[in-house]
Amino acid sequence: MYSEYCIGQQKLNFPINKITQSYNPFVQDAPRQRLPNENPKDYMLSAYTSLIHVIDITSTSAIYRVDPFAKYLCCWTNIINQAEISAIQERTKWRHPNLISFLFYQDVSDKYSQIKTREFKIYYEYLPLDVKQLIEKRSQTGEYVPEDEIWKMIIGLSDALLFLQKKGVSHSALTLESIYFDEEYLLYRVQDVSPFRAKAPHLFYNQFLASLNGTNLKHNLFKQDVFCVGMIILSLALLRDCKDIYNEGILQNGLFEEKLQKLKQLYPGRVENVLRSMVDLDNEKRPDWNELQQILQQNKEKQIGLSEQQSNIIQQIDKQKCKINVDINNNQENIEMKINIQKGDGLDQKLINLNKRIQETLSKSMSKNLR
Template identity: 80%
Template sequence: MYPEYYIGQQKQTQPINKITSSYNPVVQDVPRQRLPNENPKDYMLSAYTSLIHVIDITSTSAIYRVDPFAKYLCCWTNIISQAEISAIQERTKWKHPNLVCFLFYQDASDKYAQTREFRIYYEYLPLDVKQLIEKRSQTSEYVPEEEIWKMISGLSDALLFLQKKGISHSALTLESIYFDEEYLLYRVQDVSPFRAKAPHLFSNEFQPPENGQKSNKFKNDVFGVGMIVLSLALLTDCRDTYNQGVLQFDRLEDNLQKLRKLYPGRVENVLRAMVDLDNERRPDWIEFQQILQQHKEKQVGLSEQQSNIVLQIEKQKCKGNTDVNINNQENVEMKMNSQKGDGLDQKLINLNKRIQETLSKSLSKNLR
């Protein structure tokens, strides 16, 4: 998977017993047996034997393999505050299929150091939306509508989960949303614990034109996700709708018109709601769920109508086939009767002919 894999295997992390007790997998010499109905991911994270270094991404981040499983984790090493430790500790308890999970962290500080350095481990997903666009655009392989719909509903559900906890993402980019090829899900990572340390690093890639209106951070996230989904749907980077950071309304409308040709109906309608230029009309994640539910009900209604139409067509076909069979049977009977009638007439003609011949012979004899 990585060219440095076998070299990297020689490097080991610090002892596993330094993992915080907030999430303390039972590390053993050999993996324990999987329990009945146990989630595969939960099993892996509680049954691994060691973390093996694979490759360094930057000076402060690296990829590790969860030995003996073929699963990879990212590790970010930095000095974090007690507040950040508490936030990460809380997030290791969260379980949402569309959230990239924090798993655990290790205290990597030197015991004589004045500051505390931690390694923070989270799920590694190598394919982000930007890469997915580049990959698909090479062959113009547009994403199926059901997958776009799954992306919208999955991400909105994850961000609704955060909104209910009072957390906005506020760092949405084409590279912050990932496609999980193992579970076929679009997933986003909550980076809010680190926002206070470097606020300038956390801003949405696609900003709405609020025109002096009071900004709503959750509605801004809705706009950001909408533009990211639009980018994937069109296989293009929608940053071209901005000119020096200013959104060009005509370019956005052109993109929405292109979307209509590719995904008419519910996808277009929902995305138009997400990227609505009016901050008052644009929903937050709670309101957006109601929009999704309405379209889901409409889709169910349409499916039922289509099923009824198909059923009626099948009934008509059956009735038509029955009528044709009856008509064919009647035609066969008429033909048979006709053939029978023709045979009877011929017999009568032949009998009459023989009678005439007999009478003629008898008359000739009497005359002699």
């Protein structure tokens, strides 16, 4: 994605402050040996020798390579207060395969400054491929995402956001560019940016919003997240950004239903059923992440039931095929036996006739000798 990877590399000479005790608090001169059964990612983040600057993305963000491992981290430089530092420290303790983790930070603020806010470089996992780019990539070839992959995306993201809901955290900043596809682990992953939302709410908002009426202005933030994730997944399933269903911020019901009908043609069954529940325009009927888990479980059980039925049908067909083959073989054997019997009867008759002629010849010979 970035052609400048090979230039401008600078080695950091100042120490990295690890936020949690799960990683080593210092940088080694040489990578340590990997422990038995140690997660490769955890090993890489605790055994690196240095961080190599690769490229500046913006004036406040850059990409670094974890040396000597072929892995990249993203760094975001920002002015944060103690509350935000504490929030980041807490979040680095959270581990979920579908969440992008905060890893560690550097305090680069003026040590002699009397200001309470401080400048920090915050490092987190770098993933170059977001859903918006994935849509653009696949739409060029018209290659729709397989149903199993869409289902895996639904399961993974809903589980990650349920993880946040149980901690009382709503994402509320979901866009096509905030959900990534991890090509190394084949997972769809999302980053929690809630520690920074209070300071700059205009920078963090859901890309897709359901229409609200006067009775539910105090809407459930988790249900709004469910709607937005549903629309993001719908966009990927259709290989088209669904922003075109909005006209000056107002959702157009006709265009919205056309999208759902197209979804039904492409992914009938469990994917369509779950996504329809996620993008229900009624905020009261739409599930939150906890309720969605129950819906997913029900569809999983239905799928297992259908798979078992299909398996039983296949077994019955196989049994019928075996029976037919046995009958065919038996019939073939019977036919061959009849043919052999017929052939045997003819042969026996020839032997009988030959024996008669021999007996007749012997009788004649004996008669001549007696005379």
